[in-house]
Amino acid sequence: MRALHLCSIFLGLVDRAVVNGAPQQLLYRTNEHADLDPYPGRPRLTFRPDGTFKITVFSDLHYGENPWDEWGPEQDRNSTRLVKAVLNDEKPDYVVLNGDLITGENTFRENSTTLIDEIVAPLNQAGIPFSSSHGNHDNQANITHAEEILREQKVAPLLSYTRTAPAGVGGPGGPGNYWVPIYRRKNDRAPVLILWFFDSRGGFSAGPNSTRLPDWVDASVGGWIRSETRAMNAAWGSAEKRGALAFVHIPPHVATDLQNNFDSAENPGLNADSLDGGGSVQATTDPANSGKDNTFWDAVNEHIQNLHAVISGHDHGDEWCARDRSKDVIFCFGKHSGYGGYTGDGWGYGVRNLLFTSADPEVGVETWIRMEDGETHARITLNKDYS
Template sequence: MHLFSSLILLPALCHALPSGRDSSSSDTQYTTSAAEKTLNPYPDHRVLAFRNSSTEGEYNFRLTVFSDVHFGENPWDAWGLEQDRKSLALMREVLEKDEEAIDYVVLNGDLITGENTFRENSTDLINQLLTPFIEHGVPFSTTHGNHDNQPNITHAAEIERELSIAPTQSFTRIGDADVGGVGGPGNYWVPVYLHESDPTPILVLWFFDSRGGFSTTPGQAIDDWVDDSVAKWIETESAKMNEAWGTEDRHALAFMHIPSHHIEQTQDELDSSKTPGQNGDSLGRGSTQDSALATRDQPFWDSLNTNVKNLIAVVSGHDHGNEWCARESSKDVVFCFAKHSGYGGYSRTGWGRGVRHFELTVQEGTEGVNAETWIWVKEGGEERARVTLGEDYGR
């Protein structure tokens, strides 16, 4: 049974804005009152902050990535409903299994197998797949993938539904109408503070819309890379952050569904002794991954790695058989695949389903954020490919 009534999708939703958002100026989203943190896009949300650990002076922030949930595949038969049931069971097990709470969740694209949805109830699937996170009260964000743009579903429609059912628990945002290109409205950032009372964040989570799929006009494909307009937006937002917060002691994680084309070469250079993790999916089939089409997402990749300092890692999904972290040589940045989490979507024997965890640690009185990451696989409850990210990782 669907939890909420259905929402009829219209192409106009591609440019819809969340309630209360003024589209007349990109600066209207920011709070400048002395009583509130400056440059705060979430005045009505909880303040995201690291938590005290059992070690004196140590603070932790655990972020868990679910990717490629592919909810709603084959909804017309028992097989499809069973895959959704198993996906929900995996989500609940992850949220319940750790003694320490997960501080934040990212759902990194392909939330829905959109080509299998029906127009009259497609966004009802958002209600269902977000239920475990809403039940547990964990804050979360989403990115969206090529299967989330289809004739009966759009990235914008999914975001609108998400915000309607979890308005203060979801940190997802629709960006300005001139940022993201056709089919790519989900470009935004989220601040995380060391202490709730701090005036400036120690970590910024960046989310980028890599688009892809098809428009609401049947047969009209959408470009499957981060649009050039996002490059300028990154530069502008970073400049605002630097002006408000300074340039030191701020770290970042970046998320997008489809990896940059540079990652094809990164895979070709993998050394499993330095970069553990399953490597079952060959890259190079998507337009952004194809080295022959390297200029497609180059403006975005240049801007991200030029303007976002102390970038711990860039995290993508999309390629279900991969779960490694490696250093991308052209920008000297660490790239990580998440883990295929859903029972919808393609798979192979032995790949399994699971999540990627990040444990970020700060020791008060020292500089920097220590980042550890690993894969958890539901089959057998196995943890694997645990690595510490930093200047020396993958070299």
């Protein structure tokens, strides 16, 4: 009982500190117990009995383009075919929808959220748990990140683990900051893997007087990461045996330097999208937030231990991984999955798979690109020796 009481006291102190910094509540205010479970009453996500855990990442599905002609709905049907084929073949333990689920500037306001029903239907049918990050095209005059999250929770209440950040965390248009615990076994007290999701915002606010939104993870998220990791350590003990994997739709600004300096032999995968153009990475709309030492990127690398990689979408023609040597963390692109959105000759459509062969965070994670037809390439292991 004493240990539980001390944990509650610690969490209360964290709560007050963050409130003074801006947020009005914390995710774990109602979870002041040693489990720190953000999904009470929900099935725990666990590794398989053989010690493996597989994640399939669908990036940039872009449903809802050109609904006024045949071309748009046809692309949605093609995307759904791809999703079903991949789920049937890969049989992942978890799915991540990594941003730009909907092309919000094309779809109609009155029925835009129903596209979420279409996107998650194959996941519901297959019974695979999942969660989402959101991108610049998910914030437009006809849709918002918050609306997509609410709709996803409504139509997939048993399988969606997507949720919103506490009030005051994420900035305008950026509610989708959260984490998902993965356990070795369902009765374990502490998880062995944390999946982090960050909202890079971008796009425009909804409504007739739409205004541009910042295209970077808000600075408030940095303080939230610090508070959450402290609470985890208080509830579960040291993070030495706990791994982490992060998802954010728009890549961090450092990806530009990585692209300009990497070796294609060490960093295999399509590299057809230049990141030097406006809008390719976070904070291109405001250079003041584009430095390598911004609050979010510093907090990710300072407070999240055993971080295997940070994975983005957004730039449809890139699918490589590279190490940010200044922070000693690996960054990866996913793979353009949806038939909506821009593409190039020979780029194709597919997913990024990640396979944990052990719950031990010291063991590297295998990852590769799988194309719609089943062909695979760019297979690497995310470990301390990579790149």
